[in-house]
Amino acid sequence: MDKVFKIPFTTGLRRMFYLVTPNETSFATTDDVPLIVEEATPYFFVFIGLELCLSVIKQDKRYRMNDAITSVAAGVFSRLPVVVLQSITLAAYCWVYDNWRIAQLPWDSAWTWCLCFLGQDLGYYWFHRFAHEVNFMWAAHQVHHSSEDYNFSTALRQSILQVYTSWVFYLPMALCIPPSVFLIHAELNLIYQFWIHTQYVPYLGPLEYIINTPSAHRVHHGRNPYCIDKNYAGTLIIWDRIFGTYEAESEEVVYGLTHALGTFDPLNVQFGFLQYMVNLFRNYSKWTHKLASLFCGPGWSPGKPRMGDPADIPQVESPPVKYDTRVPTWLGLYVLVHFILINYGYLLLMANKKILSHTHLLMFLGFLGLSLSCFGQLFDRKKFGVLLEAARCTLFLLADIVLSYTGFYSLESTSNILQVLRILFVTSLMIWMRNYNDVFGKKEEVEKKK
Structure with a gap:
């Protein structure tokens, strides 16, 4: 057990739900910050294993081997750049902090910790919203939405390109918050979002007004018309309520992209929409249309509103149909x-x-x-x-x-x-x-x- 779980089991479990204190998660330098995501990997697979067992017991077919393997494969793809390249998010943050900071808040202050918690989560909200509303950013983020299942394995379906569009949203914090404090919250915010990818946790009552929950995030992953471009929160759902993007779960959610990719090849999942966007850009003759194809929403086309016409969103089938293949x-x-x-x-x-x-x-x-x-x-x-x-x-x-x-x-x-x-x-x-x-x-x- 010690070789698998590199930290005390309860400590790792608390991290999965952001249940940590400033004292135990404050560090002087980025080198001192533990490898939160790497240490959380065994917990990811424990959660997946437990949910899979529950799915088998209930016989509700919420796991398909082909889809789950594609999700995990996409997650592995997304981590490959960190093997040979420094994190662009951390590198840019440190550069701004070293050269442009206007104040230096103490790294061991609980106030600094709390301010960074709010700032990082707000930055994530706006990144996430832009990732749905700007086509070249959506080309990366759509990877996470491409699964037609919704389970813990879906949380691992991440884009290899997304980090290159998200880093700029956190730079305002670099004007005063030390990189080590930012890094710990970036990691904790990421792993918090793992547990909300499940259908087995119901509506959580008053907590739905404060934190991002499975119910709220199920809506975000839905392709029902009422789900589109809603609930962008990372940890706190308050941002969606403040900025008018919150939607409560009502009718049964059908998951996936409005236009399914129709493949289990993680390479195609990662880059298929990017290729489509590049072809779209090349086919337009007017430069205004070319630029709009990059910076408007995924549903835009000439003569349509910036975010596209809601009437163009396909109605979900009843019962829903998923892309699937039968192999021996x-x-x-x-x-x-x-x-x-x-x-x-x-x-x-x-x-x-x-x-x-x-x-x-x-x-x-x-x-x-x-x-x-x-x-x-x-x-x-x-x-x-x-x-x-x-x-x-x-x-x-x-x-x-x-x-x-x-x-x-x-x-x-x-x-x-x-x-x-x-x-x-x-x-x-x-x-x-x-x-x-x-x-x-x-x-x-x-x-x-x-």
């Missing part, structure tokens, strides 16, 4: 096993990134990205995905030979693990060479499931 049971288990291995490899990469060369880091990141995309294409039943998966298995075995001869494995004793992996990937390659025609030999239509 053994293929689902195959993807699950390899997906667990890839996530284990990602955790090892994060733990050892400081001792790896830049070349090895890029190699491992490329293999991670390729693997996650392969799994999505297999769930999409794409024949190219099968060929890509066979190539991935081959690539692993070739890379293993190269790394063995270059002495890379001398860093630590990994012989037993490597033997298991070699057997697994050789077996996997043989599976695809043998079963390709059996699995995807016949043309089958994507099945729409209720």
